[in-house]
Amino acid sequence: MSTVTDSVEGTDVKAHEDHHGPAKGLMRWVLTTNHKDIGSMYLWFSFAMFLTGGAMAMIIRAELFQPGLQIVEPAFFNQMTTMHGLIMVFGAVMPAFVGLANWMIPMMIGAPDMAMPRMNNWSFWILPFAAVMLLSTLFMEGGGPNFGWTFYAPLSTDYGPPSTTFFIFSIHMLGISSIMGAINIIATILNLRAPGMTMMKMPLFVWTWLITAYLLIAVMPVLAGAVTMMLMDIHFGTSFFNAGGGGDPVLFQHIFWFFGHPEVYIMILPSFGIVSAIIPAFARKHLFGYTSMVYATASIAFLSFIVWAHHMFTVGIPLIGELFFMYATMLIAVPTGVKVFNWVTTMFRGSMTFEAPMLFSTAFVVLFTIGGFSGLMLSIAPADFQYHDTYFVVAHFHYVLVPGAIFAIFAATYYWLPKWTGHMYDETLAKVHFWMSFIGMNLTFFPMHFVGLAGMPRRIPDYALQFANFNEISSIGGFLFGTTQFLFLFIIIKCIRGGEKAPAKPWEGAEGLEWSVPSPAPYHTFTTPPDVK
Amino acid sequence: MSERMDKPQTVERSARQTVIRSILVACGMFAFGFAMVPLYNVFCQVTGLNGKTDPDPYLYKAAEAKVDTSRNIKVQFVATKNSGMIWDFSPSTPQVTVHPGEPGLLTFVAKNPTDKRMIGQAIPSVTPFEATNYLHKVECFCFTTQTLEAGEEKVMPLRIIVDQDLPKHIKKLTLSYTLFDVTHMY
Numbered sequence: 001m002s003t004v005t006d007s008v009e010g011t012d013v014k015a016h017e018d019h020h021g022p023a024k025g026l027m028r029w030v031l032t033t034n035h036k037d038i039g040s041m042y043l044w045f046s047f048a049m050f051l052t053g054g055a056m057a058m059i060i061r062a063e064l065f066q067p068g069l070q071i072v073e074p075a076f077f078n079q080m081t082t083m084h085g086l087i088m089v090f091g092a093v094m095p096a097f098v099g100l101a102n103w104m105i106p107m108m109i110g111a112p113d114m115a116m117p118r119m120n121n122w123s124f125w126i127l128p129f130a131a132v133m134l135l136s137t138l139f140m141e142g143g144g145p146n147f148g149w150t151f152y153a154p155l156s157t158d159y160g161p162p163s164t165t166f167f168i169f170s171i172h173m174l175g176i177s178s179i180m181g182a183i184n185i186i187a188t189i190l191n192l193r194a195p196g197m198t199m200m201k202m203p204l205f206v207w208t209w210l211i212t213a214y215l216l217i218a219v220m221p222v223l224a225g226a227v228t229m230m231l232m233d234i235h236f237g238t239s240f241f242n243a244g245g246g247g248d249p250v251l252f253q254h255i256f257w258f259f260g261h262p263e264v265y266i267m268i269l270p271s272f273g274i275v276s277a278i279i280p281a282f283a284r285k286h287l288f289g290y291t292s293m294v295y296a297t298a299s300i301a302f303l304s305f306i307v308w309a310h311h312m313f314t315v316g317i318p319l320i321g322e323l324f325f326m327y328a329t330m331l332i333a334v335p336t337g338v339k340v341f342n343w344v345t346t347m348f349r350g351s352m353t354f355e356a357p358m359l360f361s362t363a364f365v366v367l368f369t370i371g372g373f374s375g376l377m378l379s380i381a382p383a384d385f386q387y388h389d390t391y392f393v394v395a396h397f398h399y400v401l402v403p404g405a406i407f408a409i410f411a412a413t414y415y416w417l418p419k420w421t422g423h424m425y426d427e428t429l430a431k432v433h434f435w436m437s438f439i440g441m442n443l444t445f446f447p448m449h450f451v452g453l454a455g456m457p458r459r460i461p462d463y464a465l466q467f468a469n470f471n472e473i474s475s476i477g478g479f480l481f482g483t484t485q486f487l488f489l490f491i492i493i494k495c496i497r498g499g500e501k502a503p504a505k506p507w508e509g510a511e512g513l514e515w516s517v518p519s520p521a522p523y524h525t526f527t528t529p530p531d532v533k
Numbered sequence: 534m535s536e537r538m539d540k541p542q543t544v545e546r547s548a549r550q551t552v553i554r555s556i557l558v559a560c561g562m563f564a565f566g567f568a569m570v571p572l573y574n575v576f577c578q579v580t581g582l583n584g585k586t587d588p589d590p591y592l593y594k595a596a597e598a599k600v601d602t603s604r605n606i607k608v609q610f611v612a613t614k615n616s617g618m619i620w621d622f623s624p625s626t627p628q629v630t631v632h633p634g635e636p637g638l639l640t641f642v643a644k645n646p647t648d649k650r651m652i653g654q655a656i657p658s659v660t661p662f663e664a665t666n667y668l669h670k671v672e673c674f675c676f677t678t679q680t681l682e683a684g685e686e687k688v689m690p691l692r693i694i695v696d697q698d699l700p701k702h703i704k705k706l707t708l709s710y711t712l713f714d715v716t717h718m719y
Contacts, residue, residue: 115548183555191548217559225566237718240570243656244615244713250583251573255566318582318662 021523030125033117034523035102038124040420042099043413045127047489049091050406052135054482056084061444061478063461064471077461078146079138085149089267090174091131093405097270098123098181100412101209103420105185107514107521108203110194110530115187123180130173137163148459150260153241153252157233164234168227175220182216185209194513196532200294203512204287205273207294211301212269215262218305223259226252250315257308265304267401268368269297271408272339275361277512278415279343282358283350284509289342296335296342303332313384322381329379333372340369355507356430360411363403363438371399374449389459392452398445402481410437410488417495418502422520425495433491436484443477581665584658584709590676591669591694593636599697600634604704606695608637608668611709618714620645620653620681625688633697641674641689641710645681652719654678655710664703667696678715 022028022037032038059080063071072080102120106113114120137144142161145151156164189210193202202210229240229252239245241252272293280287287293309317309325317325343365352358374396378387387393410433417425447470452458456467463471505515513532517525577585608631610624621644631637645651655675659665670676674689681687695706 116552119552179559183552183559186555187548187551190551191544217555218562221559221561221563222566222569225563225569229567229570239718242713243711244654244715245718246588248573248577248583248585251570254573255569258569316583318580321582 031121033113033121035106035114035117035120036420036521036523038114038120039099039101039103041124042095042102042127045124045131046092046096046099046409049087049095049131051485053084053087053092054485056080056087057478058482060084061475064463065475066472067463067465067468069462072461074461075143075146078148078459079144081459082145082148082151083134083138086134086145087131088401089149089263090171090178091127091134093267093401093409094178095127096409097209097212097267097405098178098185100205100270100274100409100416101181101185104416104514105188105206105209106192107419107517107525108206108512109189109192109197110513110526110532111188111192112524112527112529114184115192116184119180120184123177123184126173126177126180130170130177133166133173134170137161137166140166150256151230152256153230153233153249157230157241160234165231168231171227172224175224178216179220182213182220185213186217189213194526194529194532200291201532203273204276204290204293204297205270208269208273208276208297211297212266215266215269215301215304219259219262219266222255223263226255226259229255250312253312253315254308257311258305260311261308262301262304264397264400265300267405269301271364271368271405272297274408274412274415275343275364277510278357278361278411279346279365281415281507281510282355282361283347283352285346285350286511287342288345289338292338293342296338299335300332303328303335307332310379310381310384313381314388326379326381330376333376336372340365340372351509355414355427356425356434357411357415357507359431359434359438360407360414363434364407364411367403367407367442368400371396371401371404374399386455387452389457390452391448391456391458394458395445395448395452398448402441402445407437410434413492415507416514417492418506419514419517419519419521421496421499422502423495423499424502424506425491425499429487429491429494433484433487436487437481440477440479440481440484444474444481445477447471447473447477581659581662584660584662584665586657586659586665586668586670588676590673591671593669593671593692593694600632601697602632604633604701605630606633606699606703607705608693608695609705609707610639610641611707612641613709613711615711615713618653618712619647620651620712620714622653622655622710622712624691631693631695633695633699635694636671637693637695639691641691642686643674643679643681643689643712644686645684648683650680650682650716651714652678652680652716654713654715656713658709658711660707660709661703664699664706667699667703668706668708669694669696675710678719 022034029037029041059072060077063077102114140163142163144163145167147155147160189206232238233240233242239247241247241249243249276287276293307325307329309321310329313322378384378393378396414425414430451467451470456463502519504518506519513530516530577583607628609628612622612624614620614622623642625640625642629637629639643653657675659668670693672690672692674691679687679689
């Protein structure tokens with residue numbers, strides 16, 4: 001890894017410029033097979049979904065600002081919690097990571113493009129249609145999905161709204177898009193690496209994405225199977241999840257969480273890769289324990305397949321099952337701890353500076369660890385009976401997803417924005433964005449630990465009076481976090497339109513092939529593979 | 534793999550192979566999702582998890598049955614109705630006490646108070662789970678669907694046997710029936 005940047009040979013900058021540029025007009029974006037174009041579209045799509053899902057979160061927080069029912073009907077509140085989860089998971093976080101993978105993986109491994117450029121175009125263009133279909137259910141008779149993002153049967157089969165069929169179809173499409181994206185990433189990483197770029201020289205972002213892509217092709221089809229069974233139960237008279245016909249609703253939970261638990265690692269492993277690139281760059285030290293990072297990531301991915309029933313401690317699984325899933329879950333803390341200590345050790349005695357990417361990455365390490373600790377608390381089966389379905393769970397998974405996935409995406413955006421646009425972003429505004437997000441996020445989610453432990457149930461539009469103060473704080477924090485994201489949009493647009501010219505390598509300590517090409521990265525890079533020694 | 538530019542065809546072919554292999558994995562996992570259904574049922578049946586009892590009648594041979602008179606096992610009955618089911622449904626007695634190996638006989642009563650013909654299906658479940666495979670049903674209304682005409686009342690027999698091999702520490706079993714309205718499925 002250490003010699004990658006210095007050892008690039010045969011990358012004549014002029015040679016890149018001679019190739020044809022992007023096509024003109026709107027059709028460029030429809031027909032493009034360029035990994036950078038597709039990466040940008042993924043990122044813009046994901047940001048649009050982030051704002052959409054965020055708007056739903058604002059409605060939820062507005063309703064919960066005070067006890068009692070004041071702003072929305074409970075039925076609509078249920079649709080908001082459900083759609084917020086679905087949009088954020090499938091619309092915002094996953095496409096953002098695929099977008100980053102599209103932009104960065106070919107440049108990081110010295111490949112000219114993704115392995116299957118036309119499939120790449122297809123896997124992106126499925127997404128907007130799936131998202132529009134999912135959102136359109138809100139305007140259908142009976143409303144949109146209202147059964148929680150986990151769509152447990154029979155709530156979603158027997159008692160779901162008529163629009164459930166459209167929800168199922170959009171999940172199918174989102175799944176197909178993810179699977180195609182994952183296959184493309186695997187094929188790119190395994191086949192298109194530059195000469196000399198061995199597996200153990202790959203940047204960690206490439207490694208974590210390779211493992212994520214394997215998780216995706218392993219579990220997205222299982223989710224597709226689960227929604228297909230739902231479809232058959234609803235329309236074709238089967239009884240997969242209907243106890244009256246010989247099926248079992250608990251089976252749904254097993255199938256769902258067999259997908260769902262690896263899914264939460266799909267949403268965090270690429271973040272690990274991102275901060276593993278950024279922390280060494282701003283600590284001006286090489287990453288500590290590269291090899292152990294790779295093995296830790298692989299261990300987490302393996303363990304993710306054998307812990308799913310920790311989401312189901314209260315459904316009535318036998319003691320031996322509770323014990324197995326409890327200990328297996330706790331075991332995940334070991335490889336995760338390896339990673340956290342590696343990041344901290346990388347920072348230790350480094351010449352650290354705190355530009356926006358580093359601020360977000362440092363916050364990632366601290367806050368993700370808090371989320372990890374509350375996860376450990378939840379993994380204790382007997383204690384989980386108290387925590388289950390309370391705001392403590394909401395606090396836990398927002399602590400791993402907001403400062404985990406979302407902060408890492410922010411960090412990655414600021415880190416690579418100079419490479420994408422050719423301009424430096426406004427550092428002052430970016431720092432304001434960081435601090436407002438940091439404060440807003442903690443204000444929103446930290447009090448949820450307390451109300452959760454005190455017994456406030458999740459997914460309910462009203463609550464007991466004693467939770468009023470903490471909920472008010474959460475709502476204020478939520479509004480702060482939400483509005484701050486418009487500042488993020490402004491910073492990005494400002495950076496695209498102009499700003500200080502970015503050099504090829506704007507960060508002193510940055511490592512990797514992507515910094516050997518000029519900023520902004522030419523439309524075609526590495527048509528001649530670099531020689532990595 | 535590393536000689537990309539020397540042999541572009543080879544790279545393309547190996548990339549295509551990776552894609553085909555990955556698609557096969559994805560298809561295999563889709564099939565695995567469905568395979569989880571029978572796997573789960575077999576797993577539950579073998580281990581007795583979820584309290585799922587054998588869906589078929591138990592063959593009782595009076596000659597072979599050894600009655601363990603040293604033990605008294607209380608078997609309690611619970612009758613619940615799934616939401617939307619409006620039949621009256623209850624056991625004739627809330628509990629029976631039997632020796633292991635000795636058949637116990639009781640009845641459940643179901644009444645269709647509506648003016649329409651309806652079909653019901655009772656789904657049994659045993660707690661503790663550990664005892665699931667030791668509670669045998671020789672005769673049960675749950676083996677088939679039950680059809681009741683409008684206003685009809687039906688007395689349905691249930692014959693159970695507690696296995697002699699029931700673990701010693703279990704002294705009380707609960708056999709619960711949930712009645713589902715399955716009219717729309719037939």
